[in-house]
Amino acid sequence: GENVEQHPSTLSVQEGDSAVIKCTYSDSASNYFPWYKQELGKRPQLIIDIRSNVGEKKDQRIAVTLNKTAKHFSLHITETQPEDSAVYFCAASRPGTYKYIFGTGTRLKVLA
């Protein structure tokens, strides 16, 4: 069935360093890939998304890259700050479907 694998499950970085989280999806028809950030006790919030017609999208310190051939996409956070500490979820969906297939999440800790 459809599956999204996410790695690593936990990631610790020093403040100011970069963080990279990777996801691999199984359904080659997937064409929409959102990333959500969930702070402790809070709701998941969309931070960036990418559609399959582009290979990269950037928003300030956050970027997402997509490799359709390899069926993987990655979240890049540069110049990390303590407030970036949270759990990050990737997801994939295909046209005409009703649900996201979520990855299992990455707990990011930014050490001051």
Add this chain to the structure above:
Amino acid sequence: GAGVSQSPSNKVTEKGKDVELRCDPISGHTALYWYRQSLGQGLEFLIYFQGNSAPDKSGLPSDRFSAERTGGSVSTLTIQRTQQEDSAVYLCASSPVFGGTDTQYFGPGTRLTVL
């Protein structure tokens, strides 16, 4: 504008009792989704609505779980005869139109604890 809201924010119940969880989607959003998130885990899809109909209920864990949506807006998730393994955060999300390529906006969740 107002985001997705859920009530109650916390619910503690005794094993065997029934509970109802409520979700108010963003006004005008036709699609509504329910997810379950166990402690430290990912997001488990339960059910979605397009308008008032739920075309796929296959994510519901058992027949103790049911959901309805009235007037194309508010939805309730009902868990009958709750069990301890039902303890989790139940998240609702809505999106503007049907289809997996539209952004889902999440509510704050209801934390359910079954004693």
